[in-house]
Structure formats: C-alpha cells, structure tokens
Amino acid sequence: MSLSSTSQGAAPRVPSSGAPSPGIPPWRNPRVRAFVWQALLVLALLALVLWLAMNARRALDERGMTSGFGFLLDPANFALGEAFFTFTPGSPYLDAFAVGVGNTVLLSLVSIVTASVLGVALGFARLSGNALVSGLAKAYVEAFRNTPQLVQIVFWYSFFTLLPPPRQSWPLLGLGYASNRGLTVPAPEQGGVALLVAGMLVVGAIAAFAIGRLADRRRRRTGRRWRYVGVVEIAALVLPPLAAWLAMGAPTGWSVPVLRGFNYTGGATLAPEFLAIYFGLSFYIAAFIAEIIRGGLISVDAGQIEAANAIGLRRADLYRKVMVPQAMRVIVPPLAAQYVSLLKNSSLGVAVGYPDLFSVSNTALTYSGRTIEVLCIMAVIYLLMCLAIGAVANLVNRFVQIPER
Amino acid sequence: MTTAPRSFAYSGTAATRTPPEVPRGVRAFLHRHLFNSPLGGVATFVLGAVIAIVLWRVLQWSVVDAVWYSPGDGSACRDAAGACWAVIAEKYRVILFGAYPYQQQWRGALVVALWLGWGAISATRLLSVTLRLAGWAVVFVASILLLGGGFLGLEAVGTDVWGGLPLTFIIFGGTVAGGLPLAVLLALGRRSQLPVVRFICVATIEGVRGIPLLALLFFAALILPLFLPPQLTVDKLIRAEVGMIVFFASYAAEVIRGGLQAIPEGQDEAAKALGLGYWLRTRKIILPQALAIVVPALFNDIIRAFKNTTFFSILGLFDVLGATKAALQDPQWVRYGTEGYLFVFLLYFLICSAMSAYGSSIERDNQRRARKAAR
16 A cells, blocks of 8 residues: 555645546546537437438428328238238238238247257257267258358248149158148148147146246255156146147047149148248258257366266256256357347248248338338337347346356 | 374375276277167167268269250250259359359459458468458459459449359458448447447447348338438448448447457556556557457357348349349249259358358467466
C-alpha cells in the first residue's frame, strides 16, 4: 500500500474517481462525452430512418401502391402446393399465412425429431470402439457438413423427380414405392386416429419422465427406493395411446398402395417437394447434432467414467446416471442453436416449391404488391418462432444444469 | 518422546517397472477396433458386407456402367445403366462460369486460378499473416476488375452475366471482407459502456439472427430499392451482398464477443493505467488477443458464409448452383440432374473440406503454442 500512497503524493492532480473536477473542461469529461456521442448517434439514426421512410413514401406514391394491413382480409387468388395444410384459392391472405406457418412448424417439428434421432445415433457411433462404425459416422458427418444445405435440397429434389414414373417405380420391401411422384407408403386408414395415438404417446412419454423424476426425488429425500417405478413408467408410456386407440374403436385397417393404371390407389404419398426439403433439413442438421453430441460426451471427465467403473455401475447406468446428465449441460445450448437454424432454413422450401411460410410470403407479395408489409409479417413470425425455441431451450437448460454448491 | 507417525506407504524402494506393452500393428488394430468381442466381430462382418455391397453398387453406377462422353446430346446416355457424366463434359463451362461471354471465360478461369493459388500459398503459412491478408485483398480487387473489365482493352462485362465459380468466390470474399470489420464493431458495441450503442448492437445482432438469411436477402434485394432515392440505383449483386454481410457479421460478432470476454480485465485496466484511450486500447491490446483466440471458431462462420453463397441462386443470380440449375434446364440433359448436382456437391465438398482442414490446423497450432507457453 506504500506504493499507492507515494504515487498519490507524487501526482496529486490526478482525480481519484470519475467525478469531474473543476479543472477539467467539459469536452474532456467522460460523462459529457458519452452523452454527446450517444445523442449524435441517435440523431444520425433518426435522420437515416426519416430519409429512408420519405424515400419509401415517394416510391410507393409513384407506383400508385397503397400500404396498410387491410389486404390480409382480401381474397388471395393463387394456389399453393400440397403439404400438411392445403389452401383453397379465394380464401383471404390471412389464411394463406396461416397455412404457411402451419406447414413451416410441422415440417420443422418432423425434421427436428428426425435430425435429433439420427444425430444422437451418429454421435454415439462416432465414439464407437468399432472402427467401421465410427468411420462410417465420420464419413457421413464430413459429407453432409461440408456441403451447402441448398445443394443437398436441390439434389434430393432432382433425385426424386427424376425417378421412374409409377409404372416402373422402385418397390421398397414390397410395402411402398419410390417413383417420380415421391414415396408412396402404407398409411393407417383412419389418419386422425393415428395422429391422436401419436399425440398420446408423447403425453405418455412426458408422464413417464415426470414419474421417474418424482420417484428419484422421493428416493433422495427418504432414501427408499420405489420398487415398481419401472413398471409404472412403462404403463404411463403405453396406457394413454392404448386408451385413445381403444376409445376410437380400435381401428386396425392399413391402406396399402396398389398400382392401378398410371397411378397408385391407397396409401399415402409424400411428394418430392416435401421429401427434398425434409431430407435436406434433417440430414444436414443431423451431421451438426452428431458433432455436438460427440463433443458433449467427450467433455465428461475421464475420471468420472473411471470412478463409475470402479464402483461397478453397469454400462447402461454409466450412460444414464453419469455421462448423459453431465454431457447435457454442454449439449443443450448449441443444440438449441441448431434447431433455430433448422427452422430458419426451412425457408429454403421456396427453392423446391414447398409451401412454407417463406414461399407463401413470396407468392403473397407478388400477388398483393404489399412488399414491405408481407416481408415484415414474415420476419416477425420467424422472429417469434425463433424466440419460442430459445425460450424452451432456456427452460430445458435450467433443467439440465447440475446445481453446484 | 514422540515416535514418528507410521506411514501407510511402502517404505522400501520398488523396482522400476516397464510400462505395459501396447500391441501394435495390423493384427492388434483389427483385434482392438474390429473384433474385440464375438458380438463386435459379427457386427463388423455384417456391416462390412453391407458397406461392400453398397460401395460395389455405387462403383458400378458411377464408374463401370457410366457414360463419360456423349457429344452433342444425351443420346449415348439414354440406354446406359450407369451415371451419365457426359452432362458434366458438356456443361462444365456453364456450371463453372455461368452466362459469362464464352470468348471471355479465360478471365473467369484466371480468377479461379488466383483464388485457388493464393489459397494454397496461404495454407503453407510461409508468408506472414499481414502479407497473406494483403494478398487476399489484392486477389479480391483483381477478381472484380478482371471480371468487370472496361480497361486496357478488356471488354466491359456487366454483373448481370457474371456467374459460376468466380461469382461464388467474389460473393464469399465480399461477405468476409465486409462482414469481419462490421462484426468487430458490433461485438465491441455490445460490450460498450454506452447504453444507446449497446442497445443498437444487441437489437441488430439478435434481430438478424432471428430471421432466415433468405428473408434478409429478400429485404436487401427487394425492399432496399424502395427506400433509396430513385436516382441512386444500386446493383442487385451489391444489394444482396449487403444482406450477406449483415448476416455474417451478426453471427461472427457473437463469436468475437466470446473472444473479448476471454481477455482478462487486467489487460484493459493495465492499458488504462498507461493512459491509453479507448480506441488505442482496443486496437493494440484487446483485439489482437481476442481475435487470435477466436480464429478457429470464426472459421466455422467463414465456411458457412461460403456455403451460404448458394442462396444467391434463389435470387436469380448465377453462382455455381444457379448456373448448374440453368445448365440443367436444357431439355437434352434435363434427365441427368442427379449427376449434375453430384458434381456441384463434390465441388463444394472439396473447397469446404480444405477450409475446414485449414481451420482445425490453426486450432492445433494454437493448442501447441499454449502447451509450449505453459511449460
């Protein structure tokens, strides 16, 4: 401390804090400077915005274009391709946007699930002791990560549209067909019931997970194990879909595609547009997810694994109780970023004519002429969807953080 | 008198043991990595057989039964069981150079040679970083001049017919050259003490990261002209480039911010104590250290910027993908789109893999240097 006292003694004019001292002119005062710079910045930005707005006003007047959001209720006279939701020409623009949003959300959901499953499998495969398995996974990751997503999407589209017509289609295990109409696969006769059962399966999975956590918490509090937790978890998983299926009259009919004349009857057809964007989104992001999973797993300290082996944990428990909980902390934030990226790149559907939000907006702005409004609506919707994923990721992130001390 | 506590450790000296022998060689590798257990051995055999069959099929399609040359039209491909690589032989000029005037395509070839050549020279790291970067600036400007022409007897060529690999390189170069400085500014602004500056930077970064690149490009290409005075017409290529730059900068800014956060506070405080002003501190103390840390991470963004150049094909510009799409619209060759896009796939794969390998070599270098410094 003697050093500071001598230096203060040697240079008494230096002010000890940021407080302005009377000897300093205002243009050297940090606070004044900060205020002036920011005020100038705000003024410059305001001037820029005003200038841009005036230009836009004049440009719109010159072209005789009106502005406002009233057009949303006007009928939209264009047709959109087939996808999850269909659009009848003549419905208002608002409906077109709703169809676009629905198609984007469902496409993203399906792709996220596929990419996650594939990515997790590949991530584990890359760490496999078997050189063939890890080599194959590495080759996949390198090939799909180092090429543009759009090239992949366009490639898939070209691949599916260039397949032979239905009469010379490729049979797939005797169940479905691959032709230039896309993939024709068997489908349950009552699609609504199948959807309900799938939804209930998700509900059941959440319930089973919650029961597992409750049992775990109880064990920590009381030290007693709940013996039937495994059975109850399986029951919670299976019962809701089973109940839904039975309640709907337990339909078992499957509609199998059959070639009649030039086309198929029965089954469900996945159009080349959907397949191209779905494969393009899922396979590309799966490569990135694989790397994230691998990174998360190798981030777990080797000592943790050795300790788990030393106390004789089984391999499944080593993963479930030691590796995954610690890896999740590392995995969740970049994983959420990949999901956001997938959602945003679903806009590439426009390249193959899949009616997602972007291509619907693109069509709507051509027909309505309201360029600014349509693009703003689209941007806001994308922003909200990205924020929603971010919010869910934050929740999950809080959940997987291991509280320390 | 107290006796010394008895140690549990072995008191004598043990003979030094040699480290356990790790078997080496092909047999040991096979044993450890392919046949370490009966089940693993079976899995290896099954998987190996599947891979062999698939590889054989692919080889049959792509090499054995393939047609390599079919002059004029695709008639020689019509009956072939394999791939029709003749489409590449026929269309490679369009794929690589787009709609650029045929007689002038040597200029495009020269641009590609410049980029690949300087890339190879830079990768050897024989030159200093400053020299390499200066070289890239020269290569970039020279490419634009060479393609544009209009001097020294070079025919002037409008940007509307630029295309193929030279255009892809120029879009990429412009994105990185314009995006990195903007990214540094955004990252600094996000950590600024001034609330207004901070707010503007956060809003820009988060707003841009929340919308698709395609939407941003449409904003830049479609809306920007509305907001500019009619006498100021900006080329479509430049407008779209603005969108690319802002998008790249917003992502790179977050990477650079990570680097800025990794610099210990003491560095800045020491510089303050020496009486250095904000910009001098930032330029001489903070940024050199922060940027050195984030170069490997930035490479991911740079590679993504290269991959994102394909988005220009949706705007109707003829980068490699756009040019390929146009080339494959020829009714003679439309049936061989799969081969055409596989070629483009391979082209991007080679370039991106090279960049990725270079990025990870920098990372390894950094780690080696850190280990050396720690010793």
